[in-house]
Amino acid sequence: MRLKQNGVWELGWIYVKILLAYIIAKLFYGKDSKTILLVGGNLGEKYEDNAAVFHRYAIDNFLDQMDIYWMYDPQYDYIEKHQIPNAVPLGSFRNYLLFFRASYSVYGHSIIYDLAPFMDKFIFLNQKTVMLHISHGIECFKKILIQKEDIPLLERCNYFNCASEYEYNIKRNEWGIPEEKLVVTGMARFDLLPFNRPSTEIKRLLLMFTWREWLFDLTEDEFLESAYFQSTVELLNSDKLQVLVQEEKLEVRVILHPFMKRYETYFRKNSLINDQISFFSFDEILIMQELHDADMLITDYSSICWDFLYMNKPIIFYTFDQQAFLENRGSYLDLDTDLFGYKANSQGKVLNYLETIIKEKRYDNPFFGRAPEYIDFFDQRNCERLAKALFQEEFVVDQRGH
Secondary structure (H helix, E strand, O other), X not given: OOOOOOOHHHHHHHXXXXXXXXXXXXXXXXXXXXXXXXXXXXXXXXXXXXXXXXXXXXXXXXXXXXXXXXXXXXXXXXHHHOOOOOEXXXXXXXHHHHHHHOOEEEEOOOHHHXXXXXXXXXXXXXOOOEEEEOOOOOOXXXXXXXXXXXXXXXXXXXXXXXXXXXXXXXXXXXXXXXXXXXXXXXXXXXXXXXXXXXXXXXXXXXXXXXXXXHHOXXXXXXXXXXXXXXXXXXXXXXXXXXXXXXXXXXXXXXXXXXXXXXXXXXXXXXXXXXXXXXXXXXXXXXXHHHHHXXXXXXXXXXXXXXXXXXXXXOEEEEOOOHHHHHHHOOOOOOOOOOOOOEEEOOHHHHHHHHHHHHHOOOOOOOOHHHHHHHOOOOXXXXXXXXXXXXXXXXXXXXXXXX
16 A cells, blocks of 8 residues: 655645644643544545444444544545544544544554554654554455555554454464454454345345555556456456346446556446446445345455355355465465365356356355354454453443444
């Protein structure tokens, strides 16, 4: 990921705001008795995923015990739509002042993307806030990609949540995070999903591939020739898929990963889009609604697959560039033996699996029995465990929300 571009003067003004906010926080709020919780996720661009679910849980259960704020990108207008109280624009003076005053903070991707832009150079100034990183998926499909600015932020973070002991072992042994910083709580958004509830028919199919950082610097021609682009477009344009869509009255919803948004026009221009095959960028949909409504998933290595495993819905893993993916990024999973869905390394296999699932009415996930290998909790109390790990029993759960 890259921070949104800023000019030299704008960057200088941001640094001034950060330092001024720090000075004012020290001078006027040094003995502040107010409890403040800051939450942010998805670069402030959407109110979704685990950070947003936990934010709503905190509002429902702790609003009478603390001030709760959501950090958002002011270029996006979702605040009124979701009726989010105490929403603060990222990069504003108030944002930085609250960052230094906060008792607790929770973020989904990184402090500098979700809570306080450009704070990596000043993170050492904040020794007050208890910080928790809340993963947006079980971290095993992609090996961690640590950039220079991430190091002080990771070191400063107090807690990293884990969905399970499986993820705990990855973060402890592969990431090198001290065990006292790891808390096994489950994944927040699972609280809002039905456990083990396959659909009664296959009518809505979700197709979502994850991002590839090694594609970001390609020219237009190089990207159009990439396996990522070609595999996606050729699958959507295939005659067999078109026949299945028409015969079975399927609705195929293609969702582009937010980090691949720069290539959106290429997909729209080259894919066969009609009344039954539709294309969406991430900011056009509500992902939690898509999860509820979809009957099955076609993906490559996207963390959205965990939600379909949890719900016991069929998954087809289309591993069209497996070798390149492993060489460029790597995975903690063995992609040949550990996947919990139908594995297809060619378009033909994807379509054969899809046809079999539909015509033989295989509406559940035959790999559902593997769910406990990766997920520890199925009780829809993940937010409660997160709150206890973060607040250390200091606050009482109201239980109005969950």
